[in-house]
Amino acid sequence: MQRPEQRDEVEMLALMLLIRRFEERASQQYQAQKIGGFCHLYIGQEAVAVGAVAATRPDDYIITAYRDHGHALARGTSANACMAELFGKETGCSRGLGGSMHFFDEAHHMYGGHAIVGAHVPLAAGMAFASKYRSEDRVTLCFFGDGAINQGSFHEALNLIALYKLPVVLICENNLFAMGTSVKRSTSLKQIVDRAEGYDIPGEIIDGMNFREVRDKLDEIINSIRKESHPAFVEVRTYRYRGHSMSDPASYRTKEELEKYRLDDPITRFRAQLTREGKLTNEQFDRIDKQAKETVLAAVKFAEKSPELPLEKVYDYVYVNGSARAGISPARQA
Amino acid sequence: MREITYRQALNEALAEELERDPSVFLMGEEVAEYHGAYKVSQGLLERFGPKRIIDTPISENGFAGLGVGAAMVGLRPIIEFMTFSFSLVAFDQVVNNAPNMLMMSGGQFNIPITFRGPNGPAHQLGATHSHATENLYASVPGLKVCTPATPRDAKGLLKTAVRDNNPVLVLEAELLYSSKGIVEPPDEELLIPLGHADVKREGSDVSIICYAQTVPLALTVAQQLEEEDISAEIVDLRSIKPLDEQAIFESVAKTHRVVIVEQDRPFCGVGAEVCYRIQKNIFDALDAPILRVSQEDVPMPYNERLEKFVLPNADKLIAAVKKVCYA
Numbered sequence: 001m002q003r004p005e006q007r008d009e010v011e012m013l014a015l016m017l018l019i020r021r022f023e024e025r026a027s028q029q030y031q032a033q034k035i036g037g038f039c040h041l042y043i044g045q046e047a048v049a050v051g052a053v054a055a056t057r058p059d060d061y062i063i064t065a066y067r068d069h070g071h072a073l074a075r076g077t078s079a080n081a082c083m084a085e086l087f088g089k090e091t092g093c094s095r096g097l098g099g100s101m102h103f104f105d106e107a108h109h110m111y112g113g114h115a116i117v118g119a120h121v122p123l124a125a126g127m128a129f130a131s132k133y134r135s136e137d138r139v140t141l142c143f144f145g146d147g148a149i150n151q152g153s154f155h156e157a158l159n160l161i162a163l164y165k166l167p168v169v170l171i172c173e174n175n176l177f178a179m180g181t182s183v184k185r186s187t188s189l190k191q192i193v194d195r196a197e198g199y200d201i202p203g204e205i206i207d208g209m210n211f212r213e214v215r216d217k218l219d220e221i222i223n224s225i226r227k228e229s230h231p232a233f234v235e236v237r238t239y240r241y242r243g244h245s246m247s248d249p250a251s252y253r254t255k256e257e258l259e260k261y262r263l264d265d266p267i268t269r270f271r272a273q274l275t276r277e278g279k280l281t282n283e284q285f286d287r288i289d290k291q292a293k294e295t296v297l298a299a300v301k302f303a304e305k306s307p308e309l310p311l312e313k314v315y316d317y318v319y320v321n322g323s324a325r326a327g328i329s330p331a332r333q334a
Numbered sequence: 335m336r337e338i339t340y341r342q343a344l345n346e347a348l349a350e351e352l353e354r355d356p357s358v359f360l361m362g363e364e365v366a367e368y369h370g371a372y373k374v375s376q377g378l379l380e381r382f383g384p385k386r387i388i389d390t391p392i393s394e395n396g397f398a399g400l401g402v403g404a405a406m407v408g409l410r411p412i413i414e415f416m417t418f419s420f421s422l423v424a425f426d427q428v429v430n431n432a433p434n435m436l437m438m439s440g441g442q443f444n445i446p447i448t449f450r451g452p453n454g455p456a457h458q459l460g461a462t463h464s465h466a467t468e469n470l471y472a473s474v475p476g477l478k479v480c481t482p483a484t485p486r487d488a489k490g491l492l493k494t495a496v497r498d499n500n501p502v503l504v505l506e507a508e509l510l511y512s513s514k515g516i517v518e519p520p521d522e523e524l525l526i527p528l529g530h531a532d533v534k535r536e537g538s539d540v541s542i543i544c545y546a547q548t549v550p551l552a553l554t555v556a557q558q559l560e561e562e563d564i565s566a567e568i569v570d571l572r573s574i575k576p577l578d579e580q581a582i583f584e585s586v587a588k589t590h591r592v593v594i595v596e597q598d599r600p601f602c603g604v605g606a607e608v609c610y611r612i613q614k615n616i617f618d619a620l621d622a623p624i625l626r627v628s629q630e631d632v633p634m635p636y637n638e639r640l641e642k643f644v645l646p647n648a649d650k651l652i653a654a655v656k657k658v659c660y661a
Binding site for chain 2: 061063092093094095096097098102104105106111112113116119120121122123124125127130131133152153156157159160163316317318319320321
């Protein structure tokens, strides 16, 4: 199978900036109470989703946990659809029925957006099982946080994935904290990647603040999987600048620690690389940043003026094939 | 017409659906090489091969979730639980993932999956292996739940479940696998729609509403009552959700007296829901309060005498019928 065409790096930087600006604006709109529920921001982790997506084909399957805005945007879901989802509007990527934690976009092969920690790892196994069943060479990318690796569903899924040799890349975005509990306090291992060894799955550590490292290592892994179906595990070391969710001031970590990671910011780093290599001027950067900000502002406007689903429509999303209200046989409804 | 067992009927349904649709596969513990803990999948591995009849490790949460994921991308999994008591280990997948996906994704992902396996108390298996899960699952919007009591219903409902585009639970009756009944020959397509109850016996004095393992019990009791000049109508729900309200109301309008005999527990049980709907919709048709016969509200004891005491039985059902008939 052909390798995916190397996607333009400046475009990838623009995508990372779009995610950053989207999340900043989402934070502001959350504080303005335009967005409800829980809202988990991806700021600091942009190189992971964008780097991974850059290594995929558009028909590869992507599934992630509840910190999912970045993955959807990286995959190609529009800022409009993402912001409208946060606003609970009909024009949202899940029609305003999923919210921040449940971004779905079938057209872009984005399979959620899953909010029970670890519970989507078996789903990834099933998606990859289907690819293998149909003799397709698609690869499933399953993202999860460091908090998921101690959950039963994660372990059961890893065993099944390894046992059936399924084409899955298990991508642990290790941002060091499961909510407020540090990896050191939650996990008996010295390093997360060792979880893979217990299931005979090859594992690697990737610097998640380095776009090119994420992309290139995953590109290598994905191409190997396409040749012959097998699982792989990567521990991508990254950091979230904000709290676990909007309601978390993150008082369990020090300012110094946060500053240390901010200095290693994935966008700053990638920008510097491109500038050094003469692929990006300051003017160009300012232009794409301005573009990102404008796109996100337009998305807020779009979300604000979008309609909500009419109340009676709520029954349309319980069963498919026309059966409406639960508990009463549709066949018997006059 | 021919007589086959409930087990054979399920086996035929599986084979026919596997034959018809290449996106259907069967997965679960011991379904392939062992031919199923209850031999429901006898011969399927030989006929359809290991790609479609798949043994799993003991990981209910894992393989139930695998089924949901496969269904998200267009396969039609049949996931066997060795018993629905073990489905509780996969509760998150069955309750949180399968039925919620359609709503959460704004209608993008429906989950055409069948979860099946034996359900309900069997014989002296103790508290952990004796769960009747129908009321738990029927309370979840997005799931459909059916409970066949005869070989014919088992075959027809399972085939319909596999073709349904929503998650359907086929709760098989653990004690009825060897029971026999008349079923159409294999060359006649047998599909029984979900949400259609079946009057298993006509009667005029009292409606006994039952399902799954309580259907043969109710039929036996109806015969005994006949000798005492009480004519019982036996309404087999067949599906718990969707629920065939109309069939229930039609029977109650005729008999004016109702006993619900269910295999689950009394608190928030299936009978409570049926009872509520009857009084809400046709209160004036009732000549007596509705009674329910269910398990006692205790975890299932192992001891045989105690187990019998806890389960619905003929004596309890007859007493309830006589009470509503003021006999």
